[in-house]
Structures are given as structure tokens and as C-alpha cells.
Amino acid sequence: MTLASDNELEIQIAEWRAYMRRRRELHQADTEELEDHLRTRITELTEAGLRADEAFLIAVKRMGSLDELSREFAREHSERLWKQLVLPGEPNAAAARSRRELVAMMLCAAVAAIAIKVPSLFGLDLSGDNSGFYARNLSLFALPALAAYFLWQRRAGRRVIGVLTLLFVVGAIGANAYPLAGDSQSVVLTAIHLPLALWLVVGVAYAGGEWRSGRRRMDFIRFSGEWLIYFVLIALGGGALSAITINTFLAIGLDAEGFVQSWLVPCGAMAAVVVSAWLVEAKQSVVENMAPVLTRVFTPLFAAALLAFLVAMIWTNNGVDVERDALILFDLLLVIVLGLLLYAISARDPAARPGLFDRLQLALVVTALIIDVFVLLAITGRITEWGFSPNKTAALGENIILLANLAWSAWLFLRFVRGRIPFARLENWQTRYVIVYAAWAWTVVLAFPPVFGFA
Amino acid sequence: MHITKDLVAASATPLVLGILADGESYGYAILKQVDELSGGQLEWTDGLLYPLLHRLERVGHVEATWATPPGGRRRKYYRLTDQGRAELAEQRRQWAAVVDALRGVWTTTQSIRPIAAPVWEAGR
Numbered sequence: 001m002t003l004a005s006d007n008e009l010e011i012q013i014a015e016w017r018a019y020m021r022r023r024r025e026l027h028q029a030d031t032e033e034l035e036d037h038l039r040t041r042i043t044e045l046t047e048a049g050l051r052a053d054e055a056f057l058i059a060v061k062r063m064g065s066l067d068e069l070s071r072e073f074a075r076e077h078s079e080r081l082w083k084q085l086v087l088p089g090e091p092n093a094a095a096a097r098s099r100r101e102l103v104a105m106m107l108c109a110a111v112a113a114i115a116i117k118v119p120s121l122f123g124l125d126l127s128g129d130n131s132g133f134y135a136r137n138l139s140l141f142a143l144p145a146l147a148a149y150f151l152w153q154r155r156a157g158r159r160v161i162g163v164l165t166l167l168f169v170v171g172a173i174g175a176n177a178y179p180l181a182g183d184s185q186s187v188v189l190t191a192i193h194l195p196l197a198l199w200l201v202v203g204v205a206y207a208g209g210e211w212r213s214g215r216r217r218m219d220f221i222r223f224s225g226e227w228l229i230y231f232v233l234i235a236l237g238g239g240a241l242s243a244i245t246i247n248t249f250l251a252i253g254l255d256a257e258g259f260v261q262s263w264l265v266p267c268g269a270m271a272a273v274v275v276s277a278w279l280v281e282a283k284q285s286v287v288e289n290m291a292p293v294l295t296r297v298f299t300p301l302f303a304a305a306l307l308a309f310l311v312a313m314i315w316t317n318n319g320v321d322v323e324r325d326a327l328i329l330f331d332l333l334l335v336i337v338l339g340l341l342l343y344a345i346s347a348r349d350p351a352a353r354p355g356l357f358d359r360l361q362l363a364l365v366v367t368a369l370i371i372d373v374f375v376l377l378a379i380t381g382r383i384t385e386w387g388f389s390p391n392k393t394a395a396l397g398e399n400i401i402l403l404a405n406l407a408w409s410a411w412l413f414l415r416f417v418r419g420r421i422p423f424a425r426l427e428n429w430q431t432r433y434v435i436v437y438a439a440w441a442w443t444v445v446l447a448f449p450p451v452f453g454f455a
Numbered sequence: 456m457h458i459t460k461d462l463v464a465a466s467a468t469p470l471v472l473g474i475l476a477d478g479e480s481y482g483y484a485i486l487k488q489v490d491e492l493s494g495g496q497l498e499w500t501d502g503l504l505y506p507l508l509h510r511l512e513r514v515g516h517v518e519a520t521w522a523t524p525p526g527g528r529r530r531k532y533y534r535l536t537d538q539g540r541a542e543l544a545e546q547r548r549q550w551a552a553v554v555d556a557l558r559g560v561w562t563t564t565q566s567i568r569p570i571a572a573p574v575w576e577a578g579r
Binding site: 029032037039040069072351422 | 481482483500501502503505506509510512513514515519521528529530531538
């Protein structure tokens, strides 16, 4: 090989490398690995008698089309670009698609916003008397629209659409068919659990029907965290808008409070559900993923706070004051710990070795577990005195479900930190467990009212 | 002969695990070995081996390390783990069952004898 052709080859390889780098699904290490492969192939071909430029062309060709390659990498490393589930296309086609998506999103948001005003037509306006009705059905206004948006975007098959429609209908029946008094505990439970159950139904739509895939489930967990953050941001903005509107109109002697309360806030909130989802999908590359960042910040802080609490509890020998709300408080604690765990998992490079942060995470989970065991012991001693009401049963059930998840997570985490198992096992456990949440939420919505005599 | 995409995909994991069972290796060498073992019949797109290797790494069947051989380039080497060895044994069992079943079909079924003369012609 002459020096000139050698030089030319280096330039060609550099161009190829730059081209690969532009793909977000390929990390630097992957490009290096592929480049090593390319160079070995070229060396072999030139040794067989080909000229350098010919060898380069053949080696590139045998590597496979870049689109296909990116697609395979994206499938394997979905954490790198989970927001772009629709895989590479032409730039022009992408622009047209995002315009179509914008229109579809606005349509779905409008449907969600109108849906919440429909009951008013039948005399159920948004006043105090009907709060029970709206509490039970709140999730039924926006979530079907959100699911529809995803079904459209993922081009889901008829069977998926049919099953999801059925699930929403079942949800609507579960929320409205039982004769519940407005102030009964079951209404509150339905108001909490139906959104959860239906959110997981939206997850099926999000995965385009591929709900069995662990990777798609993890994508949906990531999506949920980012969605919540966008929703809260929009809610803050909406709050400011409402306050300004009311007060500026008050300054000129007009009362806008009625409009804000019965139109702006409810319709805005419903539309925000869809808009947030669209923002997560469309604007992901603009903002760094927030949920993992918050997790990094709050994991050490929560670990410290819980450890301090545990030490104080043992030091002072003060038992947990088992008030009515204690169970719910500790359920919330477990939810937060689980959330921190989930979002740390969702953003972690599965191939990375265990580090300090993983140990911290393990400490957090173990501390929460120990605290919760104390609480459970204190409560089971007295739950027989109180008897089982819907609220207590639900709170206790949730506690046990979360405890089981965290206990097994801690065990897996321990084995991972010691280098016994790959990280993927932990991820797998979390994604498989989602089905338990779905089963529990549906049980509370559908089975609790009849079991507890519609209390 | 062209081997269909599905067959290539299905056999990829056991092939890679089997090759790594002989000791640590890297992408290009693995491909060469697949080529030799199949007499050039199994055509893989070079690049697609890597996502497969990364998947095996993620689920813990193989471990990877970067190393620079003397006078060579930095290169990513893959090694089979104990879990990968167990997976390979499991895959072997499954493939043996498939191969046995196929062999049974080839020997018992008359209709697909290679190049059998049609009955109406045989009768003439």
C-alpha cells in the first residue's frame, strides 16, 4: 500500500466515523468497536490484493446499512433514545410527521378538555354537590384521549384498540355502577386507584400493544416520570395564569372567578395531560431527562433523612404512633423510595459496574424496609381491634405489595453490588412487577365496593 | 443456498455463545469463525453482530473488557460467564430437540424426498 492511498483511506475512515457519530443511538465506545471491525476487514481485503479504496467500500457495505444498524442498536439500547420510538427516517419526513403529530395532539387535547364539560350538559355541573362523581371519573376524561393519541401514533392494531376500549369501559362501569354514597371510603379509593389502573392501560397504548416487552415497560416508566414533571410545570404555569386572570379582572370590577373555576382550570388540566405527554415525546432532546437528575439529587438526602429517623426511633425507644394516617404516610414513604429506585434504574447504563451510588441506593432501600417492618408490626397488632375497613385494607395491601417489591429489590441489589448478577435482573424484576400494581388497582376499583358492602 | 433471515437470527445466540465457550474473543474473530464453521453459508451483516453481543452482555451471559494487544489497536473482548455457560447448555438441549424432530420428519415423510419422480410419471 502506498503512502498516498493510506492517507486517503484514513480520510475515508474519518468521514465514516463522523457519520456514525451523528447517530445518537451509537455511543463513542460502539463507534470505536465498529471502527476496529472495519479496519480489520480492510486490512484483510487489502492483503488479499484489493486496493485500499475498494477494500473500504466492501468493508462498509458488509457492515450493513447505517439505518438498519442504528435500528438494531436503538432496540438494544433503548435507554439512549427512548423518546424516539419512531425510528430513523428522512429529515423531511420527520418534519411532516411532527406536524401531523402536533395536529393529532391538539385534537386529542381538545377532546379531553371538552370531555370534562360534557356531564354539565346533563345537569352534573362542577359544583360541590357532584364532587363525588367528578372524583370517581376524573381519569376517564383525559386518559382515553391520551391513549387514543398513542394508539394513533404507534399505528396500533385493531385488537389492541379493541382491548383498550374494553378496559376503559370496564373502568367506567367500575366507577359508576356501584351504589356508593358521596362520602363513602370506597369513593375515595376509586378516585385514587382508577387513575392508576387506567394509567397502566395508557401504558399498553404507549407500548403500541407490545406490553409484554420488558424494555417497552421500562420506556413507559421513564415516560411516566418525565410526564409528571412536565405536568407539574404546566400546572404551576396554569396556577399563575388563573391568579393573574382573576385579579386583573377584579381590578376593573369584573368577576372572572366563575369562568376560571368552571372552565379554565378543569379544561386546562385535562388538556395538559395530553400536552405533557406530547412534550415528553417531542421535546425530549431539548431538555435533559429530569427524573434521573432529581433522583440523583434526592437519593442521598432521603437516605440520610431515613437513617436519621431510624436512629432516632431506636435511640429514644419511641414506638411509632400508630395513628389512623400512619399507614398512608408510610405507604407514601415506600412509594417515594420505590420511585427513587425506579428512576435510578431507568437511567442507568445496564452494563456499568456497581458504584458508590448503587450502594447508597441499597442503603436507602434497606433503611426504608427496616422502618416499614417496625410500622407493620405496630399496626398488625392493632388492626384486629379496628377491624378491616376498605381504607385500612387498601393501605395495608399497598404496604405489603411495596414491601415485597422493595425486599426482593434489596436482595437483588445486594447480589448486584457484590458482582453476582447483572444489573438487567433488577430491571427485569421491576418491569415484571408492574403487572402486580395493575392487578391490585383493578381489584380495589372493581372488587372492594361489593366486598365491603359499598361502605 | 440462501439461509432465511429467521433461521440466521435464531441460530445467532447459540453460535456466539458456543464460539465464546472456547475462550475470549472479539467481534471480527467471531464473525470469521461463524463463516468458517458454516462454510460461508450463514451470511451475517457484520454490524448486526454487535447489538447481539451487547444484549448478551446486558443480560449477563458474557462479560466485556477493553484491551490493547501488543502492537495492536484497542479492542473490545468478550468472555463467557458462568451464567452464559448455563444458557449455552440450555440452548444445546433445545436445539438437539429441534434437530431430532427434524431428522424424524426427514426420514419418515415420503412426500419430500429430494427429486422424487411424480407418481403419474412413474406409472408410465
